[in-house]
Amino acid sequence: MFLRIDHVGIACHNLEEKIGFYESTFGLVVVSREVNEAQGVREAMLHVADGExxxxxxxxxxxxxxxxxxxxxxxxxxxxxxxxxxxxxxxSKAMAEIAAKGVRLIDERPRHGSMGASIAFLHPKDVGGVLTELVEAPRQ
Amino acid sequence: MFLRIDHVGIACHNLEEKIGFYESTFGLVVVSREVNEAQGVREAMLHVADGExxxxxxxxxxxxxxxxxxxxxxxxxxxxxxxxxxxxxxxSKAMAEIAAKGVRLIDERPRHGSMGASIAFLHPKDVGGVLTELVEAPRQ
Structure with missing residues (x-):
């Protein structure tokens, strides 16, 4: 079901400061910045790797x-x-399959994520304390 | 510097139970089980994706x-x-470059990680609260 680790979501107090840290320390490069009012965040996506x-x-x-x-x-x-x-x-298909296993979904239907993705969150209490997000990237 | 997200390390109370959950709910497959006495853990690696x-x-x-x-x-x-x-x-090269940026290393020299890797941990206080591990996979 999982195609990749799409991202690690890291909470911080100061986005610009943390971007600077990840860029200068680890050489990552910002590929997108967004404000997602629905999720109440200002965010940046930094590219790590491409895969199949x-x-x-x-x-x-x-x-x-x-x-x-x-x-x-x-x-x-x-x-x-x-x-x-x-x-x-x-x-949507992944949400249905996972819900059928008894995992509670935070989102009843997919919503808008970063960079045009369709996303849904699973309840961390049903995933061993891990807030888990499903990400369907937009069609190229 | 970073080639991939090598892994997400998830702490749990019952390894076998959690393996069963990740297998049955998300379809992941265990590719390695180890006991690492030095790190005080029993662990399993579940394959997610291959990339460049x-x-x-x-x-x-x-x-x-x-x-x-x-x-x-x-x-x-x-x-x-x-x-x-x-x-x-x-x-070793990554550790030196990162230390030169002022990030404290938990490990002074690389140690043995999962599946024959050479690893080192960075201090989470210097990486925005994220315990961060560097992983050099063994030569094929």
Missing amino acids: GGTSYVQLLEPLSPETAVGKFLAKRGEGVHHIGYGVEDV | GGTSYVQLLEPLSPETAVGKFLAKRGEGVHHIGYGVEDV
């Missing part, structure tokens, strides 16, 4: 306010890994 | 005892993402 199953990124996330999900995460746990995104061929 | 820069895995980690690093992590934070491993060409 698509591209892998580091996603840096800064909350738009303390009341957002990422804002609350930062207040409770501090900076760090917020979620893991896996690439899938068809997000 | 190498292979990406989910790594499931069960502590050998509560006194290990992963045991303490579980007691403090519960199950979830423990670290992120990135593939590099030459772990």
Whole structure:
């Protein structure tokens, strides 16, 4: 079902500062910056690698306010890994298959993710404490 | 510097149970099981994807005892993402380049990781709260 590790989603207090760190320390390159009001984040995607199953990124996330999900995460746990995104061929099909296994979906239907992707989150309590995202990349 | 997201390291209480979950829910396949006494873990690597820069895995980690690093992590934070491993060409060279940027290394020299890899951990306080591992895969 999983085609790739699409991205590691990392919560931070200061997006520009963290982009600078990942660029200068690890040589990653920003390929997209977006504000996602629905998710309450300002974010950047940094390219890591290409593969048969698509591209892998580091996603840096800064909350738009303390009341957002990422804002609350930062207040409770501090900076760090917020979620893991896996690439899938068809997000709706994957959601149905996973729900049939008894895993609760946070999203009832796919929503808009980074760089035009269709995404859905799974409930971390049903995935061993890992907030898990399904990512269907846009058709080329 | 980074060739791939080598793996997402996930801490869990019961390795066999979690392997079963990742296999049955997401269709991942275990390609290696090891006990790493030095790191105090029983672990499994599950294949996700192959790419130009190498292979990406989910790594499931069960502590050998509560006194290990992963045991303490579980007691403090519960199950979830423990670290992120990135593939590099030459772990010693990457360690030197990263240390030169002011990031503290947990390991002074490379040590043995999963599946014959040479690895080193970077201090999470210097990487925005993310315990970050460098992974040099063994020569084929």
